[in-house]
Structure formats: structure tokens, C-alpha cells
Amino acid sequence: MRALFGQISLVAATLGVVGCSTTSALDNGTFTYECVSVPGGSCAGGSSIPTTIPLGTQFKLTYAATATVTYPTVTVSPVSTDFFSVQNGVWTALRSGSPAAFATAGGLALDYVFFHVEGATTTADAQ
Numbered sequence: 542m543r544a545l546f547g548q549i550s551l552v553a554a555t556l557g558v559v560g561c562s563t564t565s566a567l568d569n570g571t572f573t574y575e576c577v578s579v580p581g582g583s584c585a586g587g588s589s590i591p592t593t594i595p596l597g598t599q600f601k602l603t604y605a606a607t608a609t610v611t612y613p614t615v616t617v618s619p620v621s622t623d624f625f626s627v628q629n630g631v632w633t634a635l636r637s638g639s640p641a642a643f644a645t646a647g648g649l650a651l652d653y654v655f656f657h658v659e660g661a662t663t664t665a666d667a668q
Contacts, residue, residue: 565604565644565652565653565654566652566653566654566655567651567652567653568607568652569606569607569608569651569652570604570605570606570607570608570644570651570652571604571605571607572602572603572604572617572642572644572652572654573602573603573604573605574600574601574602575600575601575602576598576599576600577599577600577601577631578598578599579595579597579598579599580595580596580597580598593657593658593659594634594656594657594658594659595634595658595659595660596634596635596636596637596658596659596660597633597634597660598633598634598658599631599632599633599634600631600632601630601631601632602617602632602642603615603617604617604644604651604652606644606646606651606652612646612647612651613646613647614646614647615644615645615646615651616644616645616646617642617643617644618642618643618645619632619640619641619642620640620641620642620643620653621640623635623636623640624636624638624640624656624658625640625642634656634658634660636658637658637659637660638657638658639655639656639657639658640655640656640658641653641654641655641656642654642656
């Protein structure tokens with residue numbers, strides 16, 4: 542039986558952008574993560590992909606379905622905008638926790654994936 546919960550592995554790049562694909566929670570496709578920037582540092586690459594991202598990290602997230610059905614427009618969105626903002630395709634981690642993202646096409650939910658965001662907790666996080 543397929544696992545109902547999954548975790549996205551997040552990768553950063555040493556110089557610029559590096560991408561890494563992660564099988565989704567429902568195993569219906571693959572989420573691809575590309576680091577854009579990390580606060581106070583740079584994106585770092587490597588074969589060992591961390592399972593957490595720091596607050597403030599900016600990245601791009603796309604989804605490719607493995608189904609034989611072709612989906613013309615797949616949209617990847619955060620489950621809650623309390624945890625991520627998305628502007629011009631670039632996501633920013635706003636809050637510590639274990640938020641999720643989901644992929645949809647034509648009103649159909651295709652898949653989802655969980656993140657683990659870590660960083661200093663602010664007063665807004667505690668409310």
C-alpha cells in the first residue's frame with residue numbers, strides 16, 4: 542500500500558540554482574524543487590538532500606504527473622499562505638512548521654507533498 546504521507550527533500554545550490562525531484566505523497570508524480578536563495582548564505586548542492594529548509598528560503602516548485610493522461614496546466618499551490626508566499630513562481634518560506642503543497646489540474650487534486658521548515662520562531666508564529 543502506498544504511503545499517504547510523504548516528505549519533500551529540499552536541495553540548495555552552491556552557485557545559482559540546482560534542482561532535485563521528489564516522488565510525491567500519493568506517488569502520482571514528481572515534485573521538482575529548485576533553490577533560488579537562502580537567507581544569510583548560498584544554496585549548497587550535494588548528493589545528500591536535506592529534509593528541512595530554513596525560514597526565508599526562496600525556491601521554485603513544479604510538478605510532473607506520471608499518469609498517462611496529459612494535464613495541460615498543472616498548478617502547484619501552498620495549502621496555507623501562512624507558511625509560504627508565492628510571487629512570479631518563486632516561493633518564500635514564511636513560518637516554521639510542516640506545511641504542505643498540492644498539485645491540481647482542471648479542478649482535480651493530483652497529489653501533495655509535505656515540507657519541514659525550520660527557523661527562529663517569531664511573535665506572529667506563536668499566535
